[in-house]
Amino acid sequence: xxxxxxxxVSGLATGAIYALIAVGFTLLWQTSQTxxxxxxxxxxxxxxxxxxxxxxxxxxxLACLIGIALSIVILGVLFKLIIVxxxxxxxxxxxxxxxxxxxxxxxxxxxxxxxxxAQPFPTLVPATDIHIFDAVISTQSLAVLAVAILxxxxxxxxxxxxxxxxxxxxxxxxxxxxxxxxxxxxxMVLYTFLLNAVLVAIASILVSPIYLAKFTNGETLGMAxxxxxxxxxxxxxxxxxxxxxxxxxxxxxxxxxxxxxxxGAFPLIILIAVILLRPQGLLGRVEERTV
Amino acid sequence: xxxxxxxxxxxxxxxxxxxPVFAQSTVYIPAILELSGAGAVSxxxxxxxxxxxxxxINAKGGILGRKIDTPLLDTQSDAGIxxxxxxxxxxxxxxxxxxxxxxxxxLVDMLLTQQAEIxxxxxxxxxxITQKGNPYVFRTSFGQQFSMPKIANYxxxxxxxxxxxxxWVNNDFGKGGRDTFVKEMNARDIxxxxxxxxxxxxxxxxxxxxxxxxxxxxxxxxxLNEEESARFLREAKKQGLNKPLIGETTLLGQKxxxxxxxxxxxVRGHVGLTVDAPIPAVQEFAANFKKRFGYAxxxxxxxxxxxxxxIKHVTEKIGKFDSKAFAExxxxxxxxxxxxxxxxxxxxxxxxxxxxxxxxxxxxVEGKQKIVETLPKLNK
Amino acid sequence: MTRLGTxxxxxxxxxxxxxxxxxxxxxxxxxxxWAVLTIAAIGLNLTLGYAGQISxxxxxFVGIGAYTVALLTPLGVPFFLAFLAAGLLCFAVGWGLGxxxxxxxxxxxxxxxxxxxxxxxxxxRNEQWLTNGIYGITGTPRPSILGWSTxxxxxxxxxxxxxxxxxxxATWWMLRSPWGRAFVALRENPLRALSLGLDTRRYTxxxxxxxxxxxxxxxxxxxxxxQFIEPNSFALGLSFNLLLMVIVxxxxxxxxxxxxxxxxxLLPEWLRITQGYYLILYAAAIMVMMAFCxxxxxxxxxxxIKSLNGRRAGxxxxxxxxxxxx
Numbered sequence: 001x002x003x004x005x006x007x008x009v010s011g012l013a014t015g016a017i018y019a020l021i022a023v024g025f026t027l028l029w030q031t032s033q034t035x036x037x038x039x040x041x042x043x044x045x046x047x048x049x050x051x052x053x054x055x056x057x058x059x060x061x062l063a064c065l066i067g068i069a070l071s072i073v074i075l076g077v078l079f080k081l082i083i084v085x086x087x088x089x090x091x092x093x094x095x096x097x098x099x100x101x102x103x104x105x106x107x108x109x110x111x112x113x114x115x116x117x118a119q120p121f122p123t124l125v126p127a128t129d130i131h132i133f134d135a136v137i138s139t140q141s142l143a144v145l146a147v148a149i150l151x152x153x154x155x156x157x158x159x160x161x162x163x164x165x166x167x168x169x170x171x172x173x174x175x176x177x178x179x180x181x182x183x184x185x186x187x188m189v190l191y192t193f194l195l196n197a198v199l200v201a202i203a204s205i206l207v208s209p210i211y212l213a214k215f216t217n218g219e220t221l222g223m224a225x226x227x228x229x230x231x232x233x234x235x236x237x238x239x240x241x242x243x244x245x246x247x248x249x250x251x252x253x254x255x256x257x258x259x260x261x262x263x264g265a266f267p268l269i270i271l272i273a274v275i276l277l278r279p280q281g282l283l284g285r286v287e288e289r290t291v
Numbered sequence: 292x293x294x295x296x297x298x299x300x301x302x303x304x305x306x307x308x309x310x311p312v313f314a315q316s317t318v319y320i321p322a323i324l325e326l327s328g329a330g331a332v333s334x335x336x337x338x339x340x341x342x343x344x345x346x347x348i349n350a351k352g353g354i355l356g357r358k359i360d361t362p363l364l365d366t367q368s369d370a371g372i373x374x375x376x377x378x379x380x381x382x383x384x385x386x387x388x389x390x391x392x393x394x395x396x397x398l399v400d401m402l403l404t405q406q407a408e409i410x411x412x413x414x415x416x417x418x419x420i421t422q423k424g425n426p427y428v429f430r431t432s433f434g435q436q437f438s439m440p441k442i443a444n445y446x447x448x449x450x451x452x453x454x455x456x457x458x459w460v461n462n463d464f465g466k467g468g469r470d471t472f473v474k475e476m477n478a479r480d481i482x483x484x485x486x487x488x489x490x491x492x493x494x495x496x497x498x499x500x501x502x503x504x505x506x507x508x509x510x511x512x513x514x515l516n517e518e519e520s521a522r523f524l525r526e527a528k529k530q531g532l533n534k535p536l537i538g539e540t541t542l543l544g545q546k547x548x549x550x551x552x553x554x555x556x557x558v559r560g561h562v563g564l565t566v567d568a569p570i571p572a573v574q575e576f577a578a579n580f581k582k583r584f585g586y587a588x589x590x591x592x593x594x595x596x597x598x599x600x601x602i603k604h605v606t607e608k609i610g611k612f613d614s615k616a617f618a619e620x621x622x623x624x625x626x627x628x629x630x631x632x633x634x635x636x637x638x639x640x641x642x643x644x645x646x647x648x649x650x651x652x653x654x655x656v657e658g659k660q661k662i663v664e665t666l667p668k669l670n671k
Numbered sequence: 672m673t674r675l676g677t678x679x680x681x682x683x684x685x686x687x688x689x690x691x692x693x694x695x696x697x698x699x700x701x702x703x704x705w706a707v708l709t710i711a712a713i714g715l716n717l718t719l720g721y722a723g724q725i726s727x728x729x730x731x732f733v734g735i736g737a738y739t740v741a742l743l744t745p746l747g748v749p750f751f752l753a754f755l756a757a758g759l760l761c762f763a764v765g766w767g768l769g770x771x772x773x774x775x776x777x778x779x780x781x782x783x784x785x786x787x788x789x790x791x792x793x794x795x796r797n798e799q800w801l802t803n804g805i806y807g808i809t810g811t812p813r814p815s816i817l818g819w820s821t822x823x824x825x826x827x828x829x830x831x832x833x834x835x836x837x838x839x840x841a842t843w844w845m846l847r848s849p850w851g852r853a854f855v856a857l858r859e860n861p862l863r864a865l866s867l868g869l870d871t872r873r874y875t876x877x878x879x880x881x882x883x884x885x886x887x888x889x890x891x892x893x894x895x896x897x898q899f900i901e902p903n904s905f906a907l908g909l910s911f912n913l914l915l916m917v918i919v920x921x922x923x924x925x926x927x928x929x930x931x932x933x934x935x936x937l938l939p940e941w942l943r944i945t946q947g948y949y950l951i952l953y954a955a956a957i958m959v960m961m962a963f964c965x966x967x968x969x970x971x972x973x974x975x976i977k978s979l980n981g982r983r984a985g986x987x988x989x990x991x992x993x994x995x996x997x
Binding site: 003006007010011014108111115116117118120129136138210211212214216219220248251252253255256260261263264 | 327329331332335461487488489490492493494495497498499501502504505517518521522529530531546549550586
């Protein structure tokens with residue numbers, strides 16, 4: 001029984017990481033129909049910004065701020081202006097290809113311009129272990145869990161209770177109508193990209209102490225984000241966190257109790273099942289079809 | 292009309308550009324390595340060790356008066372691309388080929404190099420590489436069929452384990468090691484009570500530690516790549532897995548120690564090649580490497596460095612750049628650091644291309660790898 | 672087709688036949704790879720370019736085809752039987768996968784096929800008793816046709832051409848038929864097609880299954896070409912690569928796969944000169960290409976030709992452009 005609790009707790013910890021990454025992914029999809037295949041690399045990169053800043057002499061807290069700022073500029077503004085905007089008018093597919101190419105570009109850049117070796121990353125919270133009901137969880141994992149939940153709560157408040165948030169939602173649901181109503185649509189979309197950039201930067205700083213900063217981090221994290229977002233519900237931010245947690249726990253349980261060689265298969269099977277049986281995900285709303 | 296002619300000429304040009312223009316004053320020894328993809332760490336380490344040796348040798352006039360010309364080709368850690376690169380270099384008649392490191396790529400390349408009768412000095416450790424009857428393949432590190440018996444003996448005599456758990460990474464390196472290890476365990480009547488595979492790049496080892504704790508083996512053999520080893524060790528410490536953790540060179544490497552921190556203390560294992568060996572020549576090499584490249588090299592760096600000096604020694608012995616003669620002379624040769632300092636430790640090559648050399652038993656004590664015992668060559 | 676188009680086609684065919692006599696074995700290996708991958712790209716073009724479905728599963732079908740041949744030929748099964756078996760098996764699997772999966776919208780299909788590819792990879796890797804697992808299968812023999820051995824580089828290349836040509840012609844014929852017209856209708860306006868009485872599901876499924884079987888046939892040639900197959904070669908990377916080929920060449924354009932495969936095979940070679948940064952340049956080149964000509968290279972060529980013609984005579988140029996190409 002103790003081992004089950006341990007698996008559950010560790011799974012929730014990993015799941016919180018997936019959830020944090022999935023949230024930004026979901027946001028981008030909702031507001032601008034952008035499927036960002038480079039989301040995993042977006043989480044991998046800010047850690048290298050921070051490390052580079054630290055190499056240049058900045059203390060850790062300053063380096064983190066620099067990392068977040070660079071994220072906003074490169075992964076937010078530049079991403080939107082250079083990659084998304086020119087391609088949006090051509091439809092979803094060229095954008096998908098572009099983001100796939102972008103993920104390769106970012107990955108190789110990190111490898112060539114920084115290092116192919118994994119880099120240790122300093123931790124925000126001191127790494128001690130806490131014992132809960134016979135299971136052990138590290139404070140780092142608790143921090144990730146806390147931040148993930150906080151983020152979703154904050155986002156929810158932003159989107160539903162503030163004027164800005166409601167404008168963003170309107171833009172997502174019906175851009176043409178929003179424009180008629182006087183909402184600056186392009187600016188709303190930009191805000192979403194900036195928001196995603198901040199989210200991935202935070203995720204990166206939280207995750208890298210555990211995962212170590214390595215250029216290949218994006219592959220597994222990105223895939224997990226997609227699966228989490230779809231299982232939870234592509235068009236609801238709350239869905240992302242539920243999807244992430246389910247994914248983390250499921251991964252652990254299947255590896256321990258069913259088969260370690262096929263541990264990667266179970267999330268995929270669930271993904272296929274969700275898409276075929278309930279495509280809007282567990283918490284999502286059914287997507288209306290526009291004629 | 293124009294477009295197709297253009298395309299055709301461009302194909303020819305594209306392929307033509309790939310072929311090097313080499314003068315008689317150089318010897319063409321290309322290197323085919325994993326410079327990107329999953330094997331990038333191993334490949335780049337091998338490359339840098341190799342480059343250090345090449346620069347040293349070229350500074351002193353090269354081999355038999357000719358400088359070494361080593362273009363680098365990236366396999367992208369893919370066996371299919373590796374085969375294509377081998378085909379490309381074979382078109383230009385190399386003397387000897389260096390690399391690759393990934394055993395899967397080595398096995399594919401061997402099909403071509405054997406046919407072309409060009410020797411290949413590889414970094415792959417899979418047992419199968421030297422069991423295919425290829426007289427043209429050589430390595431500068433232990434094959435799994437040499438390292439696993441040493442570990443198995445240590446399990447039986449040193450740790451005195453009756454049951455053991457195996458944790459391995461599911462790629463050709465990990466599976467090959469696991470298969471050889473299990474065979475050695477069965478031969479010594481030690482029962483394998485847990486056989487757990489993990490994925491390359493895996494970050495969460497909680498499920499695996501839970502299973503290992505439940506199996507309650509006397510010892511655990513850990514055969515993972517670097518980062519995964521570090522993450523596993525941390526998780527094992529966190530959950531209080533108290534059994535002896537035994538590994539091979541990778542597990543006790545400085546890299547893993549740096550990444551795992553305190554969790555690495557107490558880990559023991561067999562170390563074939565290490566920059567921490569208590570041998571002055573190795574220490575000097577390690578210092579030179581760190582000075583030039585800015586990081587501490589792993590065993591792949593030593594593989595690359597000694598491979599080039601191996602080529603130098605055998606070539607000087609036969610006195611000419613003859614690939615077939617090279618292969619014949621290399622079988623059965625013993626090279627001592629007295630004659631060839633770059634070989635770092637005395638080594639003998641057998642008729643299959645495998646290396647016989649001293650190795651070490653190590654333990655991680657207070658954040659450093661300590662050599663506890665030096666194991667002699669298998670055949671004196 | 673236009674006169675210019677026919678001339679280019681004839682020229683390109685001649686170049687394809689003559690090229691191996693000017694190339695070293697490595698170059699011949701490259702163009703053989705081009706021929707083999709073009710078959711898979713043609714299949715994906717059917718699914719994506721004509722039927723409008725985003726599939727990331729083509730790499731897995733190439734893998735299934737390759738393993739079929741690699742496992743059957745050492746048992747003594749003649750190559751052509753194994754070849755056919757690969758195609759039929761992939762048709763069946765494609766049908767089976769498509770039947771439930773094509774009900775969902777495009778972006779969801781991408782994820783379903785992505786999951787399928789990874790699942791196929793896991794099975795190929797873990798079931799060692801069947802596939803030799805992670806160690807792969809070496810030495811798939813190249814076939815002998817009526818005494819002509821294809822083990823030489825040049826011979827095998829002509830063998831691949833000899834399979835590519837009839838497959839392309841068959842696809843061309845199929846697309847010109849009323850059936851093919853239905854596919855195009857599907858892509859342009861699925862709702863309208865439905866209202867006209869087309870059973871969209873049946874046609875889409877057919878396109879997907881045929882596309883998958885072409886992937887399998889491509890894999891059947893891949894095994895004797897590279898003579899070493901392992902699960903990693905057929906994972907997502909290959910699927911993305913094939914997708915890239917179709918888009919870069921021009922999705923929905925009959926010759927798109929040919930051009931796209933050529934670019935995909937040759938571009939890394941040219942960029943290799945940059946010694947190490949070539950993957951970065953390759954990715955950047957793809958992004959630039961997507962920003963400026965998302966309808967692919969052939970789309971760009973068409974636009975260029977149209978603007979050239981436009982200078983001559985407005986109306987006639989438009990009419991001619993309408994009739995050009997399938």
